[in-house]
Amino acid sequence: MGFKINKYNKKHQGAIVDLWEECGLVVPQNDPIEDIRRKVNFQPELLFVAVLDGQLIGSVMVGYEGHRGWLNYLAVHPSFQRRGFGTKLVHKAIAELRKLGCPKLNLQVRKSNAPIIGFYRHLGFKEEERVSLGMRL
Numbered sequence: 378m379g380f381k382i383n384k385y386n387k388k389h390q391g392a393i394v395d396l397w398e399e400c401g402l403v404v405p406q407n408d409p410i411e412d413i414r415r416k417v418n419f420q421p422e423l424l425f426v427a428v429l430d431g432q433l434i435g436s437v438m439v440g441y442e443g444h445r446g447w448l449n450y451l452a453v454h455p456s457f458q459r460r461g462f463g464t465k466l467v468h469k470a471i472a473e474l475r476k477l478g479c480p481k482l483n484l485q486v487r488k489s490n491a492p493i494i495g496f497y498r499h500l501g502f503k504e505e506e507r508v509s510l511g512m513r514l
Contacts, residue, residue: 378428378429378430378431379429379430380427380428380429380462380465381427381428382425382426382427382428382465382466382469383425383426383428384421384422384424384425384426385413385416385417385421385424385425385426385436386426387417389426389433390410390413392426392433393409393413393426393433393436394409394410394413396433396434396435396436396452396454397409397436397450397452399452399454399455400452400453400454400455402450402452406513412438412450416438420439420440420441422473423438423439423440423441423470423473424436424437424438424439425437425438425439425466425469425470427453427462427465427466429457429462434453434454434456434457434462435451435452435453435454435457435462435463435466436450436451436452436466437449437450437451437452437466437467437469437470438450438451439470439473439474441474441477441479445479445480445481445482445483446470446474446477446479446481446482446483447482447483447484448467448470448482448483448484449484451463451466451467451470451484451493453466463496464500467500470482484497484502485509
């Protein structure tokens, strides 16, 4: 079977939520099922899962609104980290954004998540002098 990156399918919902929880991506203010529903209703072709030998081991939710691309919910199950699967997911996201003509990719990382910050730096991402602002709607 091997490794594949596939577009999300409803059959993946339970496994992807479990993955996000295992990776510490689910926080009280974000309902993962609702986040999946929103993505499926808007740009469903930009939600990907990584499957290894039939087992869902990773995900990435990609966004593009015509100005900037975004990565969300990049996750690789802890048992499969440090094997290049996260890098392959990021490269898939970049390839899809390039097809859409996206000029720049942004992402946000919780300041407390030093390992993932190091991962992104290794891939060529640089910390930018920005202030991230948000508002719950």
